[in-house]
Amino acid sequence: MHTCFVPELAVGLVALPEEEAQHVVRVLRTKPGDVLRLVDGEGRWAEAMVVGTNRKACQVRIDQVFIESETRPGGLVLVVAPTKSMDRFEWLLEKGTELGVEAFIPVWTERSERRIEKPDRWEKVLVAATKQCYRFWKPKLHAAVALSDMWTDHPWLQECQGAVAHCMSSISDIPSRVAWSDWQTSRSRAWLAIGPEGDFSEEEVRTMVLRGATPVHLGELRLRTETAGMSAAAQFGRFA
Amino acid sequence: MHTCFVPELAVGLVALPEEEAQHVVRVLRTKPGDVLRLVDGEGRWAEAMVVGTNRKACQVRIDQVFIESETRPGGLVLVVAPTKSMDRFEWLLEKGTELGVEAFIPVWTERSERRIEKPDRWEKVLVAATKQCYRFWKPKLHAAVALSDMWTDHPWLQECQGAVAHCMSSISDIPSRVAWSDWQTSRSRAWLAIGPEGDFSEEEVRTMVLRGATPVHLGELRLRTETAGMSAAAQFGRFA
The missing domain is CATH 3.40.1280.10 (SPOUT methyltransferase, trefoil knot domain)
Structure with a gap:
């Protein structure tokens, strides 16, 4: 499953950031119905279904945002x-x-x-x-x-x-x-x-x-x- | 000290391999009297004094070849x-x-x-x-x-x-x-x-x-x- 970086993850209909949208549409030829993995780099992630695409945009539906960890793991x-x-x-x-x-x-x-x-x-x-x-x-x-x-x-x-x-x-x-x-x-x-x-x-x-x-x-x-x-x-x- | 790769290390007057010679002469502008470190990649090394250079060649004098280890260390x-x-x-x-x-x-x-x-x-x-x-x-x-x-x-x-x-x-x-x-x-x-x-x-x-x-x-x-x-x-x- 392809992973997209989406800084503001929220439940509902979400437009992927432009660069991610172009990649999934033009390079990966993602279609409505396909599922993507989204991460925000701040401990949260979601699986999202693609609901609409055009050349420059990709809209997805997020049903649930999972919190992997609330605080940045020390290392x-x-x-x-x-x-x-x-x-x-x-x-x-x-x-x-x-x-x-x-x-x-x-x-x-x-x-x-x-x-x-x-x-x-x-x-x-x-x-x-x-x-x-x-x-x-x-x-x-x-x-x-x-x-x-x-x-x-x-x-x-x-x-x-x-x-x-x-x-x-x-x-x-x-x-x-x-x-x-x-x-x-x-x-x-x-x-x-x-x-x-x-x-x-x-x-x-x-x-x-x-x-x-x-x-x-x-x-x-x-x-x-x-x-x-x-x-x-x-x-x-x-x-x- | 610059290191050169010289597959056949031996005591005496030695011409550096062409590629190494060009590098030390043209890029590093090495002159007679300079000292180089030579390794053969097979456990032996030497320090050598440059005795002569021209555009494409570099001759060095090796007084002693040191053997770091006779056999390839397992790893x-x-x-x-x-x-x-x-x-x-x-x-x-x-x-x-x-x-x-x-x-x-x-x-x-x-x-x-x-x-x-x-x-x-x-x-x-x-x-x-x-x-x-x-x-x-x-x-x-x-x-x-x-x-x-x-x-x-x-x-x-x-x-x-x-x-x-x-x-x-x-x-x-x-x-x-x-x-x-x-x-x-x-x-x-x-x-x-x-x-x-x-x-x-x-x-x-x-x-x-x-x-x-x-x-x-x-x-x-x-x-x-x-x-x-x-x-x-x-x-x-x-x-x-």
């Missing part, structure tokens, strides 16, 4: 420096969604080489992946922020435990790295900061550690930014 | 149906390399929609990723094979324990799925079969189970083929 929050290559960052957004990431906070760091934010485009990636993988809650995409402003913009981060992944063998005055796979074992909610291609600076790591973050590594091989995020998400919560 | 063998989208399969090759996959066996299944094999192109992806992530052993890429011929072409698979990931809630006559994250915990070497977009057929799963494979799932969400492979690789061996 892994990825604080991540967007990669130089837009493709690689979008790929992380897609894979993170499939792997259950709760939220993304794009951060600009000392060594971030590109600072182009594409919130609309990124949001589309999250919506498509949410539909594809049958999630009920779309990951939250926060506005990009300078790493130094993160604590001011997101005071809630202090309520959950955090870690910072870096590739330096040692940094003076801070503890050695532990394996992320070990650290995350007993957590149901946490944030993890992942740096840009050139890694965080020592000072950036030190600042995060002073704020309570644990320095972690993700294994012996040198992972690209997007692989680090995906790998951490694939491990998170899987091993209690 | 996860991914038996995977190439995706319709070539990009997505190449992503999996790249990410699997970064995440330590031992070997890939592309398989054609009942529901494989495209059956185009690009061994040269795929090999290039593996080489690039091996260099990037500092692996000493490049993953082995086997020739694509029909799933039904896999046991004949790869009798060695019977020597290591295997699992098959599928999305069906139950299949008659075979055990229910267990979580891959649990199943893999105590293994240092294993193979995992991952199906195409439309999943394996019941019969394909049944045949693999009769050959000793354990049916597994990779979590609650519906993962794309390449996400399933990467996620399984990210978890493998991380939790003893």
Whole structure:
């Protein structure tokens, strides 16, 4: 059954958003009588019968809206420096969604080489992946922020435990790295900061550690930014 | 330090392979006296000093070849149906390399929609990723094979324990799925079969189970083929 993203789900006759309508009508050639699965990305879903279509519109009837969960399930929050290559960052957004990431906070760091934010485009990636993988809650995409402003913009981060992944063998005055796979074992909610291609600076790591973050590594091989995020998400919560 | 892939590493004066030579000369503008890191993807590496360059060639001097390990470390063998989208399969090759996959066996299944094999192109992806992530052993890429011929072409698979990931809630006559994250915990070497977009057929799963494979799932969400492979690789061996 095809899934459509419909931000405002309500019982009754509903017109699908234009983009969804065009897709189901033109590409899938949906006809009256067909049934679609609708999700709002905020924990609600419905099955809806198509009652009318034309080239640009699709009207459906919703008899019942189901609430999968009232509140966003806590999970892994990825604080991540967007990669130089837009493709690689979008790929992380897609894979993170499939792997259950709760939220993304794009951060600009000392060594971030590109600072182009594409919130609309990124949001589309999250919506498509949410539909594809049958999630009920779309990951939250926060506005990009300078790493130094993160604590001011997101005071809630202090309520959950955090870690910072870096590739330096040692940094003076801070503890050695532990394996992320070990650290995350007993957590149901946490944030993890992942740096840009050139890694965080020592000072950036030190600042995060002073704020309570644990320095972690993700294994012996040198992972690209997007692989680090995906790998951490694939491990998170899987091993209690 | 830049890494070059040099299949035949030996002490003495060595000409880099043409493609590597062009890259270090034209793109990186390497000069005599610069030092490069060379790997052969078969467990050996060296540091080499550039002694001469021209537009198409780069000669280096190797004083010592180090052997990181004599034999290919056993790990996860991914038996995977190439995706319709070539990009997505190449992503999996790249990410699997970064995440330590031992070997890939592309398989054609009942529901494989495209059956185009690009061994040269795929090999290039593996080489690039091996260099990037500092692996000493490049993953082995086997020739694509029909799933039904896999046991004949790869009798060695019977020597290591295997699992098959599928999305069906139950299949008659075979055990229910267990979580891959649990199943893999105590293994240092294993193979995992991952199906195409439309999943394996019941019969394909049944045949693999009769050959000793354990049916597994990779979590609650519906993962794309390449996400399933990467996620399984990210978890493998991380939790003893």
